[in-house]
Amino acid sequence: xxxxxxxxxxxxxxxxxxxxxxxxxxxxxxxxxxxxxxxxxxxxxxxxxxxxxxxxxxxxxxxxxxxxxxxxxxxxxxxxxxxxxxxxxxxxxxxxxxxxxxxxxxxxxxxxxxxxxxxxxxxxxxxxxxxxxxxxxxxxxxxxxxxxxxxxxxxxxxxxxxxxxxxxxxxxxxxxxxxxxxxxxxxxxxxxxxxxxxxxxxxxxxxxxxxxxxxxxxxxxxxxxxxxxxxxxxxxxxxxxxxxxxxxxxxxxxxxxxxxxxxxxxxxxxxxxxxxxxxxxxxxxxxxxxxxxxxxxxxxxxxxxxxxxxxxxxxxxxxxxxxxxxxxxxxxxxxxxxxxxxxxxxxxxxxxxxxxxxxxxxxxxxxxxxxxxxxxxxxxxxxxxxxxxxxxxxxxxxxxxx
Amino acid sequence: xxxxxxxxxxxxxxxxxxxxxxxxxxxxxxxxxxxxxxxxxxxxxxxxxxxxxxxxxxxxxxxxxxxxxxxxxxxxxxxxxxxxxxxxxxxxxxxxxxxxxxxxxxxxxxxxxxxxxxxxxxxxxxxxxxxxxxxxxxxxxxxxxxxxxxxxxxxxxxxxxxxxx
Numbered sequence: 226x227x228x229x230x231x232x233x234x235x236x237x238x239x240x241x242x243x244x245x246x247x248x249x250x251x252x253x254x255x256x257x258x259x260x261x262x263x264x265x266x267x268x269x270x271x272x273x274x275x276x277x278x279x280x281x282x283x284x285x286x287x288x289x290x291x292x293x294x295x296x297x298x299x300x301x302x303x304x305x306x307x308x309x310x311x312x313x314x315x316x317x318x319x320x321x322x323x324x325x326x327x328x329x330x331x332x333x334x335x336x337x338x339x340x341x342x343x344x345x346x347x348x349x350x351x352x353x354x355x356x357x358x359x360x361x362x363x364x365x366x367x368x369x370x371x372x373x374x375x376x377x378x379x380x381x382x383x384x385x386x387x388x389x390x391x392x393x394x395x396x397x398x399x400x401x402x403x404x405x406x407x408x409x410x411x412x413x414x415x416x417x418x419x420x421x422x423x424x425x426x427x428x429x430x431x432x433x434x435x436x437x438x439x440x441x442x443x444x445x446x447x448x449x450x451x452x453x454x455x456x457x458x459x460x461x462x463x464x465x466x467x468x469x470x471x472x473x474x475x476x477x478x479x480x481x482x483x484x485x486x487x488x489x490x491x492x493x494x495x496x497x498x499x500x501x502x503x504x505x506x507x508x509x510x511x512x513x514x515x516x517x518x519x520x521x522x523x524x525x526x527x528x529x530x531x532x533x534x535x536x537x538x539x540x541x542x543x544x545x546x547x548x549x550x551x552x553x554x555x556x557x558x559x560x561x562x563x564x565x566x567x568x569x570x571x572x573x574x575x576x577x578x579x580x581x582x583x584x585x586x587x588x589x590x591x592x593x594x595x596x597x598x599x600x601x602x603x604x605x606x607x608x609x610x611x612x613x614x615x616x617x618x619x620x621x622x623x624x625x626x627x
Numbered sequence: 628x629x630x631x632x633x634x635x636x637x638x639x640x641x642x643x644x645x646x647x648x649x650x651x652x653x654x655x656x657x658x659x660x661x662x663x664x665x666x667x668x669x670x671x672x673x674x675x676x677x678x679x680x681x682x683x684x685x686x687x688x689x690x691x692x693x694x695x696x697x698x699x700x701x702x703x704x705x706x707x708x709x710x711x712x713x714x715x716x717x718x719x720x721x722x723x724x725x726x727x728x729x730x731x732x733x734x735x736x737x738x739x740x741x742x743x744x745x746x747x748x749x750x751x752x753x754x755x756x757x758x759x760x761x762x763x764x765x766x767x768x769x770x771x772x773x774x775x776x777x778x779x780x781x782x783x784x785x786x787x788x789x790x791x792x
Contacts, residue, residue: 304654304656306657307656307657307660310660347679348679349679349680349683352679352680352683352684352687353683355683355687356670356683356686356687356690356691358691359686359687359690359691359692359695360663360667360686360690360691362691362695363660363663363695363698366695366698366699366702367656367660367698369702370656370698370702378702378705381702382699382702382703385695385698385699385702386699388695389692389695389696389699392691392692407756
């Protein structure tokens with residue numbers, strides 16, 4: 226058995242890692258919908274999901290069950306191949322793009338096979354990501370075309386035009402980072418931001434603030450989120466490209482959208498915000514207790530909130546959840562080895578969730594673009610600014626060289 | 628059979644299947660989708676040869692940009708299924724023998740070549756840094772000439788579009 230594992234480790238370990246990552250990502254996707262509904266509800270002075278489980282925490286589960294058991298009608302005279310292919314392409318590409326993201330600094334050896342906290346370490350990982358993004362237009366475009374409905378067709382057309390336009394700005398906006406790093410590998414880009422060791426100040430965001438703004442705007446447009454969600458503008462197009470999709474096929478579009486939000490947040494974190502690096506200088510050793518300092522009070526607050534919750538189920542579940550969180554917090558202080566090991570992942574996830582919160586915050590705040598505004602903004606503002614950023618960065622780098 | 632050889636045959640089969648499907652399909656969108664399949668399979672073949680950069684560019688430029696434009700235009704014009712016409716006499720008497728001759732020629736060339744094909748591109752070409760040095764120093768004039776050609780084509784397209792108004 227052990228010999229078998231050692232021999233086929235190159236095959237087995239990636240498969241196990243893929244299974245773990247897909248499980249985590251799908252769970253995060255589900256809870257992202259809960260967070261989104263809660264945050265938007267509170268922005269609009271509502272309660273949000275509140276019925277299923279304490280604070281509506283089991284709502285994603287109920288949604289999942291509903292998606293599986295709903296009827297899945299096939300609209301009349303659709304193009305069957307493309308109609309079935311579209312949600313699969315969309316979800317597959319969204320999940321594939323996560324494969325090249327490095328989530329943490331560690332390398333470890335299992336059964337004589339060295340591996341890191343990512344599925345694939347490619348030395349052109351950024352290009353691979355852009356290649357997958359380039360293909361993801363097809364899912365939406367095909368869904369719109371195959372549904373045999375004018376709303377879907379308009380949504381699909383809008384989306385392909387929008388994604389093609391903003392892909393240029395997206396690609397050009399990261400060229401500045403590439404010029405600074407001199408490498409396509411996401412791991413190298415992160416490592417280079419930590420070379421100077423003065424934390425926050427050596428991240429790429431400071432020399433590349435223009436690049437970051439262009440990148441983030443273009444990335445929101447690529448993921449079809451508010452204020453760029455014209456492909457599914459419900460006031461004009463019912464639901465855009467996924468009007469004719471129901472049940473699990475609709476859920477696949479939904480999961481793909483949230484997964485690409487996660488990918489884009491990871492990418493913004495890696496390229497501009499130092500990936501898994503701590504924002505504090507290396508000499509501030511006490512900041513490594515931050516995860517515990519955050520977890521313990523939050524756990525205690527959940528216990529305090531739980532014991533006076535309105536129904537019995539919540540009074541039983543919430544204190545246990547809070548106690549587990551506080552215990553993990555104390556455990557991290559007691560076992561410094563574990564605490565050191567999770568530092569990278571803690572900072573990475575903290576940054577990614579900040580970006581995801583900004584995504585949701587914008588959805589609660591900003592109105593949608595008009596279509597001509599969208600196009601003129603992309604071509605006449607975003608593209609020239611990102612080209613100017615490339616020229617500016619190259620000039621500064623040349624200046625420093627001489 | 629070694630693993631790279633298996634992957635090569637799978638990718639080659641996918642590429643050939645896509646290419647045949649491209650011709651046989653009646654609907655333009657299905658043909659375009661088959662062409663995308665060919666592009667992605669070719670990118671996989673480049674990857675197998677160790678040319679990672681070329682593979683990524685193949686997908687970004689051909690699979691992404693160009694084919695999206697194809698699909699976009701087909702969707703915009705809402706092109707329907709094409710009708711089959713009678714088999715052309717010229718294709719019958721000139722096309723089929725020519726196709727057979729071409730296949731035979733290529734097969735003969737492959738069988739006749741004694742030297743084993745290098746499985747990987749030389750290491751110097753795989754690095755993106757070296758590729759760009761080559762492109763912007765040794766081949767800078769052809770490169771600039773190509774971009775000038777593309778610029779002319781863009782200007783031509785704008786002129787053609789403006790003439791209608």
